[in-house]
Amino acid sequence: MADNIEKFNTIVGLVFSQLYSSFPVALELDEGEIVRGMGFEPRFKTLAGFDRQFLDGWPTFPDGTLSFPIYYSAIDWLQEEGFIRKTDGANWVLTARALTALNAQPGVLSEPLGRQLTSAAKGAASDAGRAVITEVVGQVIAGVAKGFMGG
Numbered sequence: 001m002a003d004n005i006e007k008f009n010t011i012v013g014l015v016f017s018q019l020y021s022s023f024p025v026a027l028e029l030d031e032g033e034i035v036r037g038m039g040f041e042p043r044f045k046t047l048a049g050f051d052r053q054f055l056d057g058w059p060t061f062p063d064g065t066l067s068f069p070i071y072y073s074a075i076d077w078l079q080e081e082g083f084i085r086k087t088d089g090a091n092w093v094l095t096a097r098a099l100t101a102l103n104a105q106p107g108v109l110s111e112p113l114g115r116q117l118t119s120a121a122k123g124a125a126s127d128a129g130r131a132v133i134t135e136v137v138g139q140v141i142a143g144v145a146k147g148f149m150g151g
Contacts, residue, residue, distance in 0.1 A: 004070060006134055007061065010038055011074040012123065013133035016140070017121035019094045020102050020114040026091035031055045032069070036065060037124030083144075101140045115138055120124060 058068035102114030123129030
């Protein structure tokens with residue numbers, strides 16, 4: 001991955017994909033799938049007293065950038081900008097603002113941006129898949145920004 005913006009866009013796209021697919025049901029983000037979508041194989045560990053596995057560390061990108069600060073900063077940004085909200089515990093759901101943007105069908109597209117993003121997320125581990133995610137996330141954020149600017 002080239003830079004923090006591309007990494008951010010990939011993470012945002014994978015978060016949107018998970019939450020769009022589950023909407024309106026809130027869910028705990030599958031961090032393992034996000035790590036996989038960033039092109040890494042996740043490692044898991046089991047903690048005493050829990051009946052599920054937890055991510056065992058976040059990978060480092062080839063350029064030396066740690067992935068977890070970008071992931072958590074992206075989640076914070078999405079929440080602060082009103083795209084996602086925390087419901088209970090570790091569960092998240094899309095806001096009306098994000099759902100509206102993801103349901104948009106700009107131009108001559110045959111399906112909403114959210115569906116394109118969900119399809120692209122399946123190939124996120126490849127450079128081509130991440131490129132599609134980056135493009136769709138750009139369209140979603142631009143669409144929201146246009147709405148603020150009356151465009």
